[in-house]
Amino acid sequence: xxLTVCLNPAIDITYRVPxxxxxxxxxxEQVRARAGGKATNVARVLRQIGLAxxxxxxxxxxxxxxxxADLRSAGLPVHPVPLxxxxxxxxxxxxxxxxxxxxxxxxxVSPAEWSAIRAATAARLRAGDIVVLAGSAPPGCPPNAHxxxxxxxxxxxxxxxxxxxxxxxxxxxxxxPTVVKANREExxxxxxxxxxxxxxxxxxxxxxxxxxxxxxxxxxGAEGLVAVTSEGRWRAPVPERISGNPTGAGDAxxxxxxxxxxxxxxxxxxxxDAVTVSAAAxxxxxxGEIDMAxxxxxxxxxxxxxx
Amino acid sequence: xxLTVCLNPAIDITYRVPxxxxxxxxxxEQVRARAGGKATNVARVLRQIGLAxxxxxxxxxxxxxxxxADLRSAGLPVHPVPLxxxxxxxxxxxxxxxxxxxxxxxxxVSPAEWSAIRAATAARLRAGDIVVLAGSAPPGCPPNAHxxxxxxxxxxxxxxxxxxxxxxxxxxxxxxPTVVKANREExxxxxxxxxxxxxxxxxxxxxxxxxxxxxxxxxxGAEGLVAVTSEGRWRAPVPERISGNPTGAGDAxxxxxxxxxxxxxxxxxxxxDAVTVSAAAxxxxxxGEIDMAxxxxxxxxxxxxxx
Numbered sequence: 001x002x003l004t005v006c007l008n009p010a011i012d013i014t015y016r017v018p019x020x021x022x023x024x025x026x027x028x029e030q031v032r033a034r035a036g037g038k039a040t041n042v043a044r045v046l047r048q049i050g051l052a053x054x055x056x057x058x059x060x061x062x063x064x065x066x067x068x069a070d071l072r073s074a075g076l077p078v079h080p081v082p083l084x085x086x087x088x089x090x091x092x093x094x095x096x097x098x099x100x101x102x103x104x105x106x107x108x109v110s111p112a113e114w115s116a117i118r119a120a121t122a123a124r125l126r127a128g129d130i131v132v133l134a135g136s137a138p139p140g141c142p143p144n145a146h147x148x149x150x151x152x153x154x155x156x157x158x159x160x161x162x163x164x165x166x167x168x169x170x171x172x173x174x175x176x177p178t179v180v181k182a183n184r185e186e187x188x189x190x191x192x193x194x195x196x197x198x199x200x201x202x203x204x205x206x207x208x209x210x211x212x213x214x215x216x217x218x219x220x221g222a223e224g225l226v227a228v229t230s231e232g233r234w235r236a237p238v239p240e241r242i243s244g245n246p247t248g249a250g251d252a253x254x255x256x257x258x259x260x261x262x263x264x265x266x267x268x269x270x271x272x273d274a275v276t277v278s279a280a281a282x283x284x285x286x287x288g289e290i291d292m293a294x295x296x297x298x299x300x301x302x303x304x305x306x307x
Numbered sequence: 308x309x310l311t312v313c314l315n316p317a318i319d320i321t322y323r324v325p326x327x328x329x330x331x332x333x334x335x336e337q338v339r340a341r342a343g344g345k346a347t348n349v350a351r352v353l354r355q356i357g358l359a360x361x362x363x364x365x366x367x368x369x370x371x372x373x374x375x376a377d378l379r380s381a382g383l384p385v386h387p388v389p390l391x392x393x394x395x396x397x398x399x400x401x402x403x404x405x406x407x408x409x410x411x412x413x414x415x416v417s418p419a420e421w422s423a424i425r426a427a428t429a430a431r432l433r434a435g436d437i438v439v440l441a442g443s444a445p446p447g448c449p450p451n452a453h454x455x456x457x458x459x460x461x462x463x464x465x466x467x468x469x470x471x472x473x474x475x476x477x478x479x480x481x482x483x484p485t486v487v488k489a490n491r492e493e494x495x496x497x498x499x500x501x502x503x504x505x506x507x508x509x510x511x512x513x514x515x516x517x518x519x520x521x522x523x524x525x526x527x528g529a530e531g532l533v534a535v536t537s538e539g540r541w542r543a544p545v546p547e548r549i550s551g552n553p554t555g556a557g558d559a560x561x562x563x564x565x566x567x568x569x570x571x572x573x574x575x576x577x578x579x580d581a582v583t584v585s586a587a588a589x590x591x592x593x594x595g596e597i598d599m600a601x602x603x604x605x606x607x608x609x610x611x612x613x614x
Binding site: 028 | 320322324327328329330331332333334335336338368369370372373376396398400405406407408409410411412
């Protein structure tokens with residue numbers, strides 16, 4: 001089974017307006033609201049590529065109810081952990097091609113609620129499972145929240161993929177996740193240095209691996225992927241420039257990683273899938289979806305090379 | 308009893324950010340969400356000045372549940388009419404002193420749902436009651452929605468106050484509401500001409516009254532009120548400049564009007580209350596509240612004069 005843990009879910013609200021003007025009152029032309037958060041997007045893409053993932057999500061309030069109802073109507077199995085405070089919202093205002101984003105802070109998670117999240121995760125993990133830990137942790141969670149869940153996975157003989165940033169990324173490494181994945185800016189921030197060339201990115205991935213991860217992947221947007229694994233060092237460039245909405249491309253990449261590990265594919269094939277599925281997410285308007293035709297076209301052209 | 312009808316309720320969400328930047332991603336520092344809509348604010352102010360109003364509101368979806376829960380936790384009796392579509396949200400982004408507002412369109416009300424709103428209103432009205440019809444009507448409601456409810460009130464021997472704008476304002480007049488109230492800009496838009504001097508505003512109020520209302524009030528912001536009633540023509544200036552948040556000042560005015568009619572006060576006293584309660588709403592940060600100390604101080608200084 002693939003289990004995704006969404007520590008900081010959100011109701012993602014998208015508003016379309018002709019033009020966003022500071023200080024003005026706007027009549028919103030189009031409203032879209034849907035269950036979001038990185039691990040939620042991962043579960044959606046897994047489902048689209050044919051794998052049934054289950055989702056663990058701490059939720060509270062009316063926005064939490066809305067989150068659960070949306071996932072259930074999409075047919076995604078979700079195990080809620082009740083929170084006293086309400087699930088956050090995220091508002092994206094689109095005018096033409098420009099997106100202005102307002103992210104609410106997450107709910108304050110109490111120590112008892114954090115224990116319940118740990119227990120819910122442990123209760124569902126079995127040997128051989130893949131657990132995906134993606135996204136931020138809300139206030140009140142310990143600084144090594146993802147790391148603690150990696151530890152639970154290892155105790156059960158499950159494999160963990162961590163897609164995090166900042167302190168949560170660094171703190172997860174000593175727990176030895178199977179794969180750690182981040183984008184170039186997140187890795188640069190975690191290591192505290194600029195990553196100019198692809199060679200510098202490769203060195204950074206090796207450093208992440210050296211800190212504890214079994215394999216480390218760094219996504220570099222249109223330049224594709226860099227990976228350091230037990231089988232070697234790899235580069236997977238994007239075979240074609242895709243224009244569109246890059247939000248959610250990293251989550252699609254993580255979904256492809258989880259699917260590849262689940263199916264026991266070799267790294268060269270996992271990385272090929274990862275780069276094409278990620279690029280295929282750019283071709284769709286919403287996060288948590290990929291364009292299957294783009295994925296198939298890119299897969300025929302993509303090449304992964306060992307360096 | 309005072310009954311307020313909120314045809315287009317909303318969850319009013321307020322975000323505080325240091326600076327709103329077009330195209331940027333913002334971490335919201337402070338979130339406030341509360342049940343809103345003009346008639347909801349009127350009911351809140353009525354409660355604050357000691358009168359128990361009941362609220363009729365068509366609501367739907369998770370936002371509708373949130374709306375009802377917030378009113379119930381505030382102790383405001385509400386009679387929901389279920390809608391298939393979800394209650395709208397309104398997002399206000401405050402950075403320093405500037406507010407940028409995003410109003411979602413209201414839910415589409417079906418003919419059967421509109422009939423249910425009419426029936427719920429008719430079922431609660433008794434002779435001598437005051438019904439307050441305030442705010443916009445969501446899509447699907449008839450163009451004379453407020454006018455139809457005024458008609459129901461008159462059939463029961465109840466008195467109706469209409470606080471509306473645009474086509475709903477004009478269409479309500481032939482139903483002969485007891486009082487019609489609007490602000491200067493709304494009246495100018497409804498009559499299709501500029502209202503420069505206070506004498507022109509007075510003529511406009513007389514014209515509204517001539518079209519069907521028993522009394523017509525026009526609020527002119529810091530310049531106070533103009534009224535044409537069966538007892539004469541009046542001006543009620545604001546006795547002191549109040550700085551703050553004018554959102555909700557018109558709703559507080561409507562609440563004072565309803566309270567004055569309910570208590571059977573003479574027009575001079577109703578208008579004195581209306582202008583002071585409205586100004587006292589500017590002194591609070593949120594719509595649906597007044598600052599009682601400001602109200603009391605202004606009441607000692609306010610004068611209403613017949614012109």
